[in-house]
Amino acid sequence: MENDPAIPADAPEGAASDTPPPQAGGFETRPYAGEGRELAPEEQLAKAKEDAQKYLANWQRAEADFSNYKKRTEQERDELRRFGNVSLIINLLPVIDDFERAFGSLDSNLAGLSWFDGIILIYRKLQQLLENAGVRPIEADGQEFDPRLHEAVAHVDGDEGKVVSVVQRGYKMHDRVLRPAMVVVGKGGAKEEGSGKKEEGDGQPA
Numbered sequence: 001m002e003n004d005p006a007i008p009a010d011a012p013e014g015a016a017s018d019t020p021p022p023q024a025g026g027f028e029t030r031p032y033a034g035e036g037r038e039l040a041p042e043e044q045l046a047k048a049k050e051d052a053q054k055y056l057a058n059w060q061r062a063e064a065d066f067s068n069y070k071k072r073t074e075q076e077r078d079e080l081r082r083f084g085n086v087s088l089i090i091n092l093l094p095v096i097d098d099f100e101r102a103f104g105s106l107d108s109n110l111a112g113l114s115w116f117d118g119i120i121l122i123y124r125k126l127q128q129l130l131e132n133a134g135v136r137p138i139e140a141d142g143q144e145f146d147p148r149l150h151e152a153v154a155h156v157d158g159d160e161g162k163v164v165s166v167v168q169r170g171y172k173m174h175d176r177v178l179r180p181a182m183v184v185v186g187k188g189g190a191k192e193e194g195s196g197k198k199e200e201g202d203g204q205p206a
Contacts, residue, residue, distance in 0.1 A: 082174055089135055090178055093171060099123040138170035140181040151180040158186025
């Protein structure tokens, strides 16, 4: 067995060299400059402040997200409470229309009969049910035409832009339109024609 040149000839058998063996490929690993160096107190304080700012920003962002989530959840819950039965109410509106059309066509001599008074009582109970749910009829007759609240089905002679008559009553639930009022709107012809006749009359001799 050949002697290891790194071990003196007179060294006892089994003694190992203090020199570390070379790495694979003949390269030695050396630590980077400053690697493992303990940070100075000022550097540690600056790093701790930087980390604290990051944690604070993340916490504030998470708190804002949670606050927005709570507000959105409360708003959705309130919307559900106020408008959860809107589909049922919309289906009840034609029933109210049928009652009103029936009352308009019945003979007034029927007033006082027990069955007639019973029908009126049912109608009033339905009206009370709608009012308790926040449903109100839309004011239309004689009002300025509002496309958000009214739906024009015809135009006739009358005050321009004013609702002349109501074909079907509209309803709102709180601040939401359930059904716009179907109305007839004046186009201003009668007023202009009347003013022209008045001028002609003024020009005739007395």
